[in-house]
Amino acid sequence: MGMTMTQKILAAHAGLESVTAGQLIMADLDLVLGNDITSPVAIKEMEKNKLDSVFDKDKIALVPDHFVPNKDIKSAEHCKCVREFALKNEITNYFEVGEMGIEHALLPEKGLTVAGDVIIGADSHTCTYGALGAFSTGVGSTDMAAGMATGKTWFKVPSAIKFNIVGKPSKWVSGKDVILHIIGMIGVDGALYKSMEFCGEGLKNLTMDDRFTIANMAIEAGAKNGIFPVDELTEAYLKEHAKRPYKVYEADADAEYDEEYTIDLSTLKSTVAFPHLPENTKTVDEIGEPVKIDQVVIGSCTNGRIDDLRIAAKVLSGRHVKKGIRLIVIPATQSIYLQAMEEGLLKTFIEAGGVVSTPTCGPCLGGYMGVLAEGERCVSTTNRNFVGRMGHITSEIYLASPAVAAESAVKGFIAAPEE
């Protein structure tokens, strides 16, 4: 029986000829990742168990990004803990504020995640690197600690759902609409414990940034990972960024899938997930009564990349956010920030009445830089709209693409740009 793309990568990293769904394996890790919230718990676990060295100082990435620049004293203590650990263990890939970015935008950009890798990260959106043809998945702090100490972790080999992508999306439809559509279709546990494997001739019409967005939100369908085949676009991205050799794996022609879906990009419309689950999706044209909003956030590991900012700037150019609406734009990395500045995008945002923040996860998880008050509504390009996620438990989050977020900021209610 053939293997899926995910199964092939896992087999190779477990030193096995082949694996089957449900098999428990021990796999070698190419990268172990943590941030300022999850790493301190992992570091304490290592110290408590007297594990005083890491398996490979080049294969660990520590990225303080959630509550940095430090939002309060306790956050500062967490960051200090990570900084001291990185120094002591001479961790090559520790990123201080001036060189940081949101981890899942930063690591591909720095060339630290490449096709064929097995990556674990103590952050649920670690599944983002599937866009590059890697197996990557989120774990908790204890798994991170064990991974840092041993360079290995155990996995139960997942079965897979196949998404055959065809067609070409219309002008304002992007990766966010594709993944929201899929989550709306299969539900927040529709891919529980499984791989989401994307394939098909329509992939050529999705940019790398679209693919990062789609793989990023695989976890919102409960998936273990989301993964894309390596094509010309991926190769071009890797040639520009990769710091080490990569390996291309392909699913076998006779690989088995639990389910198969065909997604025709040409039929997709701007899509929004209503409170309080990412599966509560509606297309913008299905919304009846206008949904008035208070705030718009454009950023995060889901949609803070350069394509996202370009789309938002295109919508906002020469226009102004509606009076009383707060627009917060957060480039995901320092490099994206700089590029947006050079392209004049930041000028567009500021002239339109928005604020631009240094890279941070901040508002996405109700940390800082855009926390919501009682009853407030936010259109956000982030990934979760759970109760209380961005602030008060009565506040509401509507997940959308950068195009919809930008148009909504101008209109003051949820809206998509016109064709």
Next chain:
Amino acid sequence: MKATGHVFKYGDNVDTDVIIPARYLNSSDPKELATHCMEDIDKDFVNKVKAGDIIVATKNFGCGSSREHAPIAIKASGVSCVIADTFARIFYRNSINIGLPIMECAEAANSINAGDEVEIDFDSGIITDKTTGQSFKGQPFPEFMQKIINSEGLMNYIKNS
């Protein structure tokens, strides 16, 4: 090993943001996290929960973030076991890794009511609702995970293997 306690009952998709809101993640102290456990879904939970109590929920418990603070907060609040129809995968791993007993059992998850007194026998996987007299067979862990649990968590398992 057995656990007995009263049940706190929740529905589908209890996410890690309601188990422990991110506004408290500037701390990683289990006792402090426990004082905010379940706050955004059930503000009385922390006042009512007693050592040994049991959380029962339906589908996809623990979905969302990878924060280990979620099972840590539940464990530190005194809960002896979480029973659910299904668990989100990262929460499942994290619970085993930190030694919070969890059990997948659709029948129990859907039949047990809030406030019921429930006994769990971890060796046999038998869940008994003492209030209604019903009993259920929980899903046993694969041998590999049982070893991690018997070692009282992943770190001990690694040290000893």
